[in-house]
Amino acid sequence: MLSKKQARAFFLGGTVVTFLIFIGLTIYSFSKSQDQSNDENITEAVVRGKKLWEDNNCMGCHTILGEGAYYAPELTKVIERRGEGYIKAVLTTPVDWAPNGRKMVAYGFTAEEAADLIAFFDWIDDIDLNGFDTVVSPLAKGEN
């Protein structure tokens, strides 16, 4: 029968080994040759856009890269789906945006802020998502 000492060795050994592999894989996936996160195309506008995204907790209603809340549409590939003009209108309008009854907060962003958020979405759209993009965008239907 297993002794307590062996049980402890199993715990400590398993933890150390898997943790080291985990760190190794993390380094591997962000290494230059393996990176697919579109890191090289991050511009200042993208960074400003990300900050606006966080400051307003857009993720509290929407998902992006499949992460966030389930109250409002997934925004990965949104530019492809709606076009820049539509998105700009949503972001800059001073009244609640609610074309289907459900309301979005009226942020009333300036034109520059809207441009920064669009740059952020644009950057998101060029990330290699291992096929998730084809599932969330109807335009990508059949590409797979």
Place this chain on the structure above:
Amino acid sequence: MKYKSQKVAYWFFALSMLLFGLQIIYGFIMGFAHAGFDGLHAAIPFNTARAVHTNLLVVWLLSGFMGAAYYIIPEEAQRELVSVKLAYVQLISLAIVGVIAIVGYHFNYWEGRKFLEIPRSLDYLVVVNVLLFLGLILVTLFKGKRRTTTALVLSMGLLFAALLYLSGMLPFDSQVKDSFFRWWVVHLWVEGVWELIMGGILSFLLIKLTGVDREVIEKWLYVIVGLTFLSGVLGTGHHYYYIGVNKIWLIVGGIFSALEPLAFLAMALFAVNMYRKGEKKHPNKLALYWTLGAAIVSFIGAGLLGFAHTLPQTNLYTHGTLVTAMHGHLAFWGAYAMIVLAIISYSLPNMTGRKLYESTRGRMAFWMSNIGMIGMTVAFGVAGVVQVYLERKLKMEFMEVQKQTEIHFVVLIICATLFMIGIILYFIDFYKHGKPTNEALEVQPT
């Protein structure tokens, strides 16, 4: 109760229950919004309600874990807490930071990073608070007469949870990296170090409630937490499938996360077997209900419902849909909410001296909250499957699909009402116990 300083735990539990009550109110706001009634939108938009709902959840669970540690560590280490005064300072500062954060969410003072919405500036206060807590616990343990495996596993869980929190504070310009390291907190908490905390509390409760030999229980505790880390660390990969990182995670995450239910299965089997084996049955039946309940429901919510969408082929379609919310509710409820309610049910009579071990109210609280939560899980699940099918398979418009799911949120609200009544009964029981008192001290340890 064996040591006077264990009474501090009571106030952490009271804070915990207060925040739990508030959490439920914000849950209703979101449930109604999903059902088409968003009358509060101007005052409390959905993103505010959501940040408050999930953060209150985390804070009430942490307050519950801290209370558990303040109760368990002195008893395990066989000495008083090193400083009761500092423990109260820690309690009050925890409450203050929590209130600032929650109020801030109503005024756009937040960082929109799911589950980690607390702004960085407040994060530093959180860090100071947790350092104080860990200091008190670890010094007590270190100076104590004995260092049991139960106490070590519990403290290790709390310490690692604090360390992992730091990775969520790293600044990144890339959304992908931000998300990648956010999971070092969120996933490695709930599917890693929090399981150590749960395991530690569970083992303490089983030792007390069943009378099975400590050596036997603690041996299995090591096996369980061993399985947890063995599967859970690399299992983090199930969040890395579709966020813009290497395909290697599809394989690694798929295999290891599929093994994660084993740890929860082991926990359930362990609890049930120790209960069967136990000779000495403690009279506190309600504590036993919650303890066994936690071990079993966590296997269903985390183990089975987690497994349901963890393979990359399935997750491709369910990622970021209401299916996730279904699993999130039953997993958090079974594993962490129920274990906190279990340690409260066990310790409250010991701290207050009022031995309300069995009551219809207490049993109703258990059954109504559990049946209500399972009903909510089914409602989320049906809505989620409808969403996945219509939106991701048939490519229907998001809002068209949402209209189809409104009815499931009406069902959700009905089940949530049942759940809430159960919780109110639990609160009444809590209140009826009265305040902790030194008169409840046991002269001879049992």
